[in-house]
Amino acid sequence: MTLAVGHPGFMSPSGVEIAFVLVGIATLGAALVTVTTRQLVHAALWLVVALGGLAIEYLLLTAEFIAWVQVLIYVGSVVVLLLFGLMLTRAPIGRSPDADSGNGWVALAVAVAAAATLVWVVVDAFRSTWIDLGGAAQGSTKVTGTVLFRHWVLPFEALSVLLLAALVGAIVLSKQGAPARRAASAKLGALSGLGALSKRKTGES
């Protein structure tokens, strides 16, 4: 950790800083398109760009294991899940006029106010803080693995239980619709005098 003494100024950026800022601008632009576009599938695809840009930022910060986990989990599975969700809710291909709700201006005001406040605080606090990226990589797979399985084993195991619970919960939620609908249709059939038909149906199933 190096403090304010003798750090380079903002006017003479190093190569890694230039790369970080360029990738950061691309990431921010992709994120902005993600939250403003009216084409739902395009929003998911721009989210891929934003998350991939963040993976590059992790690489520039020498956290390579996090970067590859980001690519594997976010770009690989979360975006695919989101696309499946869009398709299963029959999202329209092309422009959908009701993608945004009516309170866009309120949301914009809140977001701009939060951004201004937080940027002011962060810049004021960390204006002269310098990250030393030299030396051995901070987040290589070896370092991360050693730390994770030496100091963080118990949270890691608890997290695997949480993942299992989430998996079971998702399956239960997805399976819930079919029996409820069958029971409802059976009740409706019995009410309208078609009890024999519904009994035959339930007997079949």
Added chain:
Amino acid sequence: MHLAYPAVLAVLLFCVGLYGVLARRNAILVLMSVELMLNAVNLNLVAFDVWLRDTLHAGQALTLFTITIAAAEIGIGLAIVLLVYRNRGTSDVDKLTDLADTGTLPDAGSASIAPPTDNPADTAAEQALRAREQTA
């Protein structure tokens, strides 16, 4: 590298996600904006971990945990959205107002207002039952 660069980028990404959560109407787009906010926090964790040179690498471990929890959250969230879509025919968060406080008391005398249920078919069945009881 200046710590201000990743910190400012994280702040801006978080606020973009905040705008998305507040302004979007489709539930899946809201989930995407939540993912952006979580990623902004992850970037902060990694940057501060690298800055502090923590021997426990708490920032990177917490980032891995956040990524896992985000994956669990997106799985459960999409299952709920699909269930809502199957029951209501919409994934529009502005239309899911059964629990909203409309400011008017429900009229106890009128039997025409059916109580909200999870299943529209169930509502139809209850209404048919009530109509049959009234005619009998």
